[in-house]
Amino acid sequence: MAWEIYIQEYENYLKLERSLSENSVEAYVHDVVKLKQFLEISNLDITAQQVQANHLQNFIEYINELGMSAHSQARIISGLKSFYKFMMYEGEIDVDPTALLEAPKLGRKLPDTLDIHEIDKILAAIDHSKAEGMRNRAMLETLYSSGLRVTELISLKISNIHFEIGFLRILGKGNKERLVPIGREALKHINMYREEVRVHLDVKPGHESFLFLNRNGKQLSRQMVFIVIKDLVAKVGLHKTVSPHTFRHSFATHLIEGGADLRAVQEMLGHESITTTEIYTHLDRDYLKQIIKDFHPRS
Template sequence: MNWKSALQEYTHYLKIERGLSSNSVASYVLDVKKLMDHLENHKIIKSPLDIDQETVQQFIYSISKELNPRSQSRVISGLKSFFYYLVFEDYRETNPMDLIETPKIGRNLPDTLSVDEIDELIAQIDLSKAEGERNRAIIETLYGCGLRVSELINLRLSDLFFDEGYISVTGKGNKQRFIPIGEITQNYINSYKDNTRNHLDIKSGHEDTLFLNRRGRQLTRAMIFTIVKRLVEKAGLQKNVSPHTFRHSFASHLLENGADLRAIQLMLGHESITTTEIYMHLDTSHLNHIMLNYHPRR
């Protein structure tokens, strides 16, 4: 087995068996290609079946000069997954990454916005323009439901269950979850549907897609980032704000107002609650209130 065939089989495994998104698959494949490029540049003749720990360690050392610790960890994690797949399929007996340690990295707390800052961003939307109601509905949905960008752009009309107060979302690994949606967000989505979307020339294949561009096609991830960036610039907000910031704010505000961490995990679609626990570090000002009101030794 050479690197090309191994990478093809691994890609198929990531798509079909693990059900990863195209962006996640591309990231995993890129990690392996970096190792392949290293071997080629240094004229090292090793197949994916006989490459050893020493050779991999040399590669890790070389990228440590170019990448920050977080990016190094990303590559190491990707290679561990690749070689684990080869072991799992009985192509190899051992994983050469087993004894390779990832660099220690600090936990970066995500930026969040206050309710006033979110209101200020929404106030910058020009509702006199055709896309104004759509953009307002987009921001309200990102914040009101805590969606990832990929989940937002793939949201369909058939995913809206407003009578029950829920929307259905397809997250990472094609896993579906139901998320409560408030009346305010429902109203903005309905307003967009009735006043803007209904007047578009919707292209074939996009009839069920909720958020569309002016040409009647699905919005791209890049367009959502552009919408947010322009609002931040207009508001003069001195924060690093992306569409994901609204998701962080959604979780942080729920936690600050006493929501259960497990419930937040389910709404965010986190596989592990340890991922959700990062929001415990964002604002501890409410913890004293909880302690004084609920602990038996208060």
């Protein structure tokens, strides 16, 4: 029986017997179609029943070489396993060729970080002679000092900056409030921006409470923060993809590298789960491995 007939029957099975959504059905079917296409371009004229484990392994290696992510590879493998379970269910095969097919390990993607020297270079590249330069310095100092999300940064209200105790009141994801410490350097630049730049802006109605404003006196946009950082990174010749979130990652990594408690960092970042915070321990682990390598007599 031709591939097309099995694929059609498999599609009907997913819709009628498994009651999957249209999008899920389409994704599962596409996984099988991808395998069929691979066999064709490999000049393998074989039916769905004749597929062996080695064919599947070659297919996975092929999509890996194409640069497909581990998550995408795992999803495709899941789709192929589902298809061949269906083939077993229909009595078309006696042995499942996907039985020993392993999905790639799905480790968390390590976030990009900046070291302190790179952060200093970026901050030093800001032109303080311009009004927007003073704002940008205050903005980036705040990002790195408190690990805010970009939306939290542009939504920061003056009334939520507690200068006397060095804390920000942040309204994060899910409208959850948290208190985040902010350093003296960041507060110094915030005050300079307020007293020397912001005070001279023609602030538009409805934007009075926001700390960071554009030249038209309106709340700063997310896009503008990305643009400011991108331009500064290009200016210093840094060959990394740097975004507002990179400053957040760096804040967390540097804290943990310095010995901060994971739960304290979790609280400051506003993470729901401690496992989300644990992705920032990668540099700490690398540091410990280096200590073993350098000083352990049996290394």
